[in-house]
Amino acid sequence: MKSFYWAVLLTAAAWAQAPEQIQINPPFVRTPDKVVNAMLKLAGVKASDVVYDLGCGDGRIVIAAAKDYGAHGVGIDIDPERIQEARENARKAGVETLVKFDVNDLFASDIHNATVVALYLLPDVNLRLRPKLLKDLKPGTRIVSHDFHMGDWKPDKHELVDASSNIYLWRIPAK
Numbered sequence: 001m002k003s004f005y006w007a008v009l010l011t012a013a014a015w016a017q018a019p020e021q022i023q024i025n026p027p028f029v030r031t032p033d034k035v036v037n038a039m040l041k042l043a044g045v046k047a048s049d050v051v052y053d054l055g056c057g058d059g060r061i062v063i064a065a066a067k068d069y070g071a072h073g074v075g076i077d078i079d080p081e082r083i084q085e086a087r088e089n090a091r092k093a094g095v096e097t098l099v100k101f102d103v104n105d106l107f108a109s110d111i112h113n114a115t116v117v118a119l120y121l122l123p124d125v126n127l128r129l130r131p132k133l134l135k136d137l138k139p140g141t142r143i144v145s146h147d148f149h150m151g152d153w154k155p156d157k158h159e160l161v162d163a164s165s166n167i168y169l170w171r172i173p174a175k
Contacts, residue, residue, distance in 0.1 A: 052114040054106040059086025066095035120146040
């Protein structure tokens with residue numbers, strides 16, 4: 001609940017400073033480990049990948065990508081408490097040399113090095129993020145989302161995990 005309160009305050013502050021750039025910060029909800037594993041598998045993560053998690057929360061997706069696949073990872077979240085927690089989780093998992101976590105607005109973040117982008121954001125945030133993904137990412141970059149789609153952008157793959165969690169995969173098309 002504290003994360004949600006923090007997000008509401010940041011949203012109000014962002015609106016007061018720049019109404020044309022309203023920031024939407026969904027509440028922090030942990031992705032179950034089984035879903036994390038299914039997302040990474042669906043995205044075909046390998047050691048050569050750089051996995052970005054936008055709205056990374058406690059860092060579990062990039063930490064799993066590093067620990068299970070040897071991939072590098074970058075987690076971005078607007079909540080400094082979540083980033084501190086993610087850094088501590090990476091240290092405990094022994095992958096702190098493979099991952100980094102930044103306090104930042106996912107809409108302002110430099111994501112061009114990503115080969116995989118993980119999302120667990122609300123549908124309206126996914127839709128607002130879609131133009132940035134298409135503009136900033138290289139063709140072939142994989143995007144995997146937990147539970148929420150991208151409007152009329154049809155996923156390349158869709159799976160159901162434990163009969164309750166949808167995961168979607170898209171690839172950035174050629175420009």
